[in-house]
Amino acid sequence: LPPYYNIKYSIYFNVVYRYLLRYIQGLCSFFTLYSIDHVVLYEQHALGKPYCYPLQPLGLMILREMLQLVFLQAPLGNPVFGSDVDVGYYWKGVIVMAAIVVFFSISILFILSFSVTRRRTHLFEGIIMWCFLVNLQGIYIGVLSNDFKLFVISNKIGNFMAYCVCRNVIVSLSMILFLELNSLVHKIWKKSLYLLGYILFLVGLEYFAELLEIIHHSEKWKLWWSFAHWTIVILLSFVVHKVVRHIVQKEVAV
């Protein structure tokens, strides 16, 4: 029997590991982004033998890592890995997991908020704004990241997915919610306050992504560039939203 198979952990592993995890593994199997990732390499290293999953779904890797952290308390000396664990390498894995969990959770919160908020935004406006933001971000990444290397997106699949979620769900939905909120207030100082708050949120999100190793800004990057970038994105979105609403309102009731 594997060493973790004792009374203390049997409930976790029987219920969570055997059933839930396999169920989620099935759900996650459409992530055909198979690679020998840091978790597998870590396990090879920790177990001291060649140990790799040739077709390992990404979701299972993340969950296994989560389980190891929560239930086996790996960095504190656990029964599986013993004391010769490369804690630094392990924590790198934990950071990847944290990035995914944090950004997916924020995006779920935004989807929920977006669903329950009573909006004046018409479906057409939503689609056009989403496409506009995706386009704008595509150009931004293409020019600043791909061409000028002013920031680099992580090569790890998990981090990259967290970045996609951040750009395409969190930014898009929060932008629509912000524009909605902005159209409800009429005083200039209130509008400015919301604008400032939203810019701070987006810049904070960007630097949080840097902290979790999702993106890495080059040394040339200045903090005020982030502020300038998001200010321009918000103002452009504001103008486009006005134009779109003007066109859409002529034909449909918003």
Add this chain to the structure above:
Amino acid sequence: MSKLLPEHFDANEWFVLFTFCVLVSTLFMLPRRFPRSVSIVFSCIGLGISQYADYILGVPPIDLYDADDTQFSELSDFFLYYLYAPFAYLFLYFFDKWKLRGLLISLYVLLCSAAGAGFEALAVYFHVFKYKGWSIGYSFVFYLFVQSVDVLLYYLIKKKYNQTKRASGPEWT
């Protein structure tokens, strides 16, 4: 700025420019079929999906192909995304015009996916795309998926338009 401009203005840039002009001219020559807001939505769907897919599949870590001469993003790359806007519009234009029903919808989507894959093969011939693990077969499957989503969105948008249409708004049946 030099990375944004193509090193050589050759076959791929001409191909993108020529196709873009032809498609946009076709778009404006066709009689108007949809309300203005709906036309914008249909065009945006093509643009949004193509760019979204490109920034997942075409950049590291997945990085299955390069667009144009280099791995860098050039101005013509951005033109390339705008090609997909008239494509999506024309796809839904004829779908609406011919009022397809039943199995004909599947046949139409299949044929258009094959046409899309054919166009992409032509683009590969003109060095617009350089595959690094991607293939035309994958493109066919991808177009099949995207065009099915387009058809679903078409019905959703049509329903929403007729639900929320103003009295002064044009009819779309």
